[in-house]
Amino acid sequence: MIEIKKVTKRFNTKNGELLAVDNVDLSIQSGEIFGIIGYSGAGKSTLLRMLNGLEKPTEGTISVSDKLINTIKGTKLREARQEIGMIFQHFNLLWSRTVEENIAFPLEIAGVPKSQRDKRVQELIELVGLGGRGRSYPSQLSGGQKQRVGIARALANNPKVLLCDEATSALDPETTDSILDLLLNINQQLGLTVVLITHEMHVIKKICHRVAVMENGKVAELGDVIDVFENPQKEVTKRFVRQVVDVEDDSLETFTHLKEKYPEGHIWKLTFKRSIVEQPVLTDFIRQFDVTANIVQGNVSQTKNGAFGELFLHVSGVNSVLNEALTYLQEKGVQVEVMSDVN
Numbered sequence: 642m643i644e645i646k647k648v649t650k651r652f653n654t655k656n657g658e659l660l661a662v663d664n665v666d667l668s669i670q671s672g673e674i675f676g677i678i679g680y681s682g683a684g685k686s687t688l689l690r691m692l693n694g695l696e697k698p699t700e701g702t703i704s705v706s707d708k709l710i711n712t713i714k715g716t717k718l719r720e721a722r723q724e725i726g727m728i729f730q731h732f733n734l735l736w737s738r739t740v741e742e743n744i745a746f747p748l749e750i751a752g753v754p755k756s757q758r759d760k761r762v763q764e765l766i767e768l769v770g771l772g773g774r775g776r777s778y779p780s781q782l783s784g785g786q787k788q789r790v791g792i793a794r795a796l797a798n799n800p801k802v803l804l805c806d807e808a809t810s811a812l813d814p815e816t817t818d819s820i821l822d823l824l825l826n827i828n829q830q831l832g833l834t835v836v837l838i839t840h841e842m843h844v845i846k847k848i849c850h851r852v853a854v855m856e857n858g859k860v861a862e863l864g865d866v867i868d869v870f871e872n873p874q875k876e877v878t879k880r881f882v883r884q885v886v887d888v889e890d891d892s893l894e895t896f897t898h899l900k901e902k903y904p905e906g907h908i909w910k911l912t913f914k915r916s917i918v919e920q921p922v923l924t925d926f927i928r929q930f931d932v933t934a935n936i937v938q939g940n941v942s943q944t945k946n947g948a949f950g951e952l953f954l955h956v957s958g959v960n961s962v963l964n965e966a967l968t969y970l971q972e973k974g975v976q977v978e979v980m981s982d983v984n
């Protein structure tokens with residue numbers, strides 16, 4: 642769907658040449674939610690803006706739906722852009738126009754007749770959950786509602802790709818989640834390809850299938866979100882993963898602490914990989930075996946491709962039953978470490 646080949650972007654500044662994007666190769670599949678994360682200045686916005694021709698690469702090629710975005714101009718570029726919607730951190734709405742008029746704007750530019758326009762606007766208002774707010778002005782809306790208008794406007798011409806430039810960075814955590822849920826729904830309902838840039842790992846964790854980590858204009862790491870979370874390679878990636886999961890191995894400290902707190906019984910450390918947490922393994926384990934088990938500490942993260950993490954259980958019961966229970970968990974694919982028999 643999107644092919645970025647050997648793309649470099651240099652800017653001429655008064656302090657000389659600045660390398661913003663450095664020889665990037667990326668291939669983004671149709672229907673995928675692809676995240677690009679990096680700190681300020683990493684080159685994310687420049688890369689995103691090259692995807693709809695707002696910037697031209699200095700070297701390399703960019704194709705979206707088989708159209709070479711970096712070479713086409715004029716009408717051809719305008720037509721190609723109708724297939725690529727974009728939303729922005731600060732919404733970029735027209736303040737003197739109502740919600741309906743904002744959403745209708747790209748349809749007017751595309752020459753869609755008024756009756757079709759009105760119908761499409763109403764569909765979009767429903768799709769983004771803004772029913773009843775069509776006649777409001779942007780100044781009368783909350784941040785989340787403004788971004789919903791931005792999304793409706795970006796979808797007006799039925800694009801194949803939606804580019805999201807820090808779309809939730811100006812929103813509070815709860816509103817961020819509701820906008821991310823909306824993006825996820827749109828991706829599933831319409832099969833839309835979504836490319837988003839962010840500096841928040843939470844955003845990547847919640848909705849992306851794959852992620853590229855950018856640093857100094859280069860892609861430092863690339864992979865399925867769950868693989869990157871489980872096994873970050875580069876220091877920059879580890880820093881991002883730490884925003885949402887503590888990747889330091891603090892098991893020993895945890896164990897010492899738990900042993901003091903629970904002098905009787907046993908402490909088991911359960912490690913879950915991928916989607917196994919979603920299976921009712923723990924419920925079955927407690928139902929089937931005559932053991933007492935309490936979750937005393939845990940850090941399980943849900944990503945788009947499954948969950949992973951660790952749980953510390955305090956268990957007690959007859960040794961033979963405990964052994965059976967342990968075997969059951971291991972057979973279900975849960976890694977169990979008996980940290981020590983403390984009684």
Ligand SMILES: Nc1ncnc2c1ncn2[C@@H]1O[C@H](COP(=O)(O)OP(=O)(O)OP(=O)(O)O)[C@@H](O)[C@H]1O
Nearest residue numbers: 652654659661679680681682683684685686687688
């Ligand atoms: N039009 C421009 N002219 C000159 N330099 C630019 C221009 N646009 C971006 N840059 C520079 O290119 C580098 C990459 O910027 P870019 O905005 O792509 O990074 P970013 O990762 O999106 O960061 P941020 O989140 O702060 O926007 C920065 O050093 C920036 O100052």
